[in-house]
Amino acid sequence: MLHKAIGYLFRHQIVLALFLFVFGWFLIQIREILVSVFLSYIIMSAVLPLVEYLKKNGVPKVLAVLIPYLAIVSLIFTLIISLIPFASEQITSLASSFPRYLDRSANILGWQLDPKQIETYFNGQISTIGSNAIGFTTKVFGGVFSLMTIFIVSFYWLMYHENFKKFVAKLFPPNLHDDVRETLDKVNDKLGAWLRGEIVLMFFIGLMSWIALTLIGIPYALPLAILAGLMEIVPTLGPILSAIPAVIVAFTISPTLALVVVAAYIFIQAAENHILVPKIMQQAVGLNPVVVILSIMIGANLLGIAGALLAIPFVSFLVVIFQSIEERK
DSSP states (O other): OHHHHHHHHHHOHHHHHHHHHHHHHHHHHTHHHHHHHHHHHHHHHHHHHHHHHHHHTTOOHHHHHHHHHHHHHHHHHHHHHHHHHHHHHHHHHHHHHHHHHHHHHHHHTTOOOOHHHHHHHHHHHHHHHHHOHHHHHHHTTTSHHHHHHHHHHHHHHHHTHHHHHHHHHHTSOGGGHHHHHHHHHHHHHHHHHHHHHHHHHHHHHHHHHHHHHHHHTOTTHHHHHHHHHHHTTSTTHHHHHHHHHHHHHHHHHOHHHHHHHHHHHHHHHHHIIIIIHHHHSTTSOOOOHHHHHHHHHHHHHHHHHHHHHHHHHHHHHHHHHHHHHHHHO
């Protein structure tokens, strides 16, 4: 039993120290695999309520998993593929033109920048994103193979979810089995609510940003809106960072237009924070803004983009665990 092994380790401090060292080294070596497994578990948690609903209404287990799973995966890939021809061209154009916009904005403010140096930097950092949208998306989590693996593992999470809960519960003393299963249900609720909420908020922010930038008359409204939608997944910092390119582009046209863009982004975020977030994210774990920023910074430093994106659900996962421990005390 796991609890007996842990008790033995704590009684033998040298063995415990060696175990922690080896265990930490092992986790570092398989960190990319752990990221993929965690992401697949989040996807499972988001789809699980629909699967449970279908099963309760008499749909066989395999079909209850396949129907929503295949529908969601097909929808995601259909949207991505349909957007590529138009969005990829605009993203490439924005990537090549943005250094000039930045240089013009600096000149208006009286700053001196080296246009060639800026262009070289942006070409090296962004050209791959513009030339291959799918390649960039899959690269975040280690390529096409890893992306396929994530979806396959999430499918098996759904198929054998109850067996997994029983397995985890058996790792603890019998008197804790019910508490462990209840804690896993809470984790699933929080992670699933987070992902479902983020998808809705990303779509809302992207759509509203595209409508606002198009009405205002800002060039490259679509790629700027896509950036705003994608950055929504990074709380606190994301909306600010996504607004900067749009403001720079608008500033080269007119300082007044830049102020209008700032006002539009503030209005969209205010509408989201006061209307959508309380309704959509009410089940998600609330975190202090300082904790959010530190989590993102640590995640990005350890695992790059994937670490920054998954920092919040991971911290939320830890919060649920600690809350369960405190409630038992």
